[in-house]
Amino acid sequence: MRAVIKTLPLIDTVAHSSTRPPAAVIPHPSAPALAAAADRAAAASESIDRTARRQRTELAARIVAPLLGVLAFLAIWSLVSMGGSIPGPAKTWNAAVQVFSDPFYKNGPNDQGIAWKIGGSLGRVGVGFGFAALVGIPLGFLIGRFAFLRNMAEPVIGLLRPVSPLAWLPIGLLVFKGANPAAIWTIFISSIWPMISNTAVGVQRVPSDYLNVARVLNLSEWKVFTKILFPAVLPYMLTGVRLSMGVAWLVIVAAEMLTGGVGLGFWVWDEWNNLKVENILIAIIVIGIIGLALEQLLLLIAKRWQYD
């Protein structure tokens, strides 16, 4: 189907230049067959025209519009930078070239290249988020499957979920007695909720038809889980994972600002203290790009597991 659409623009140019105008002229009472044929041709070219038009709109929507958006963003940024306190795109670009020219340098524990900073942040998110998945997903399954557990968990989750992530940081510092584990703990506790609730909702929404199949076949609990429950819940679970990853990436920057160490969050804070605002802007853009990439990656994975 897609391949067909891709080949159409070629036909479109032909249809435009020749077939269409004559079709409007030809209707002649003495040559009805000819007219009918022309009508058909006109109808065909009409439909090709329409496909081409749709394709142009699609092109505009997918490439031109985003491009314009980015340009507008850069323009506003340039305007704002004229005020003087914020560096403009060009200055930031030059600073970025410098930052990325030597991404792997190490000048002591707190002064390391951009690659190490990104790695540090991703590492903390990976560990905290990984633990959250290990705990949250099984918990979600249990809560979804057993109403009693659900009723037990509901008030606790309802209470803890709206708490601002950073409120957990002192608890982490107190319990784990270290900045790095405390940051990981904060990621863990703030990113666990979407995975729990989405998995639980997924379990509750497994179509009753599938469960009837399990009941009619009298499948063992293990088979029910591996062949029906898990695949049916997977799309919900992956949505939870994606939301959790978003939260984790949001939180890490804030957590690192407070805990320090090598990472993007602390870098932002450090450059604020140095008043190198262009580096802060670079950090913001890098954080954004990585967040976007993670989201897209998880969407891609989710798509792979989407049925129907």
Place this chain on the structure above:
Amino acid sequence: MDPYLKIENVGMSFDTKKGPFVALRDIHLEINKGEFVTLIGHSGCGKSTLLNLITGLNTPSSGHLFLSGRQIMGPGPDRGVVFQNHSLLPWLTCFDNVYLAVERVFGGSEPKAKLAERTRHALELVHLTDATDKRPQEISGGMKQRVGIARALAMEPKLLLMDEPFGALDALTRARLQDELMRIVAETGSTVVMVTHDVDEAVLLADRVIMMTNGPAATIGETLEVSLPRPRDRLQLANDPTYMRLRKAVLEFLYQKQLKAAA
């Protein structure tokens, strides 16, 4: 000899907010081994409820059901079920959907190669050898329903239960699948209970048509023996006086007696 399936004084009521809702009452039915029985009635007459009771998905509020002498206490693989909406698992191939059932029934006693062989044979029976490795969403509605039938048959059930299996299909596909079902049942000697709301289907397929009164508190209104010889050919039957008489009897039941009762 005792009947194969015996339904004894069965009633079914559901608890609703407005109090108990009586769906079925006083159901007595005996079905012999190898018999093909169709249940027909207006929607809401409880025919699917009755089928669910035989399946074991629901337990009757009163009365008992026995399958070859043993009381039905819950669902089990001795009854193969074909659902109206096929209910195939979308993440499994056609083969794996059937294999899941085969493995459940024969996995304890047979090696894997034999299980795969059974699965392939079941798919062959419904003429789906080509779709073996396809996922349900890649095949047509009629093919999905055939996989559902293959899944049920592969279990070699004592009883094949079908809940409006062809209800969602177009007329041509439906006719073809009906013909195939008759062939398969003749080949396997299955005992079948099928719920339908299609008069032609009910008469064409059945040895006996069970006509249900309108709900609530539905019960068996009339039964009709269909003594047409097999194999049956739908084209010949179209002008067969016996077939036309039987068909008319069902129509009269549904559209005169029961419509009046409903109004």
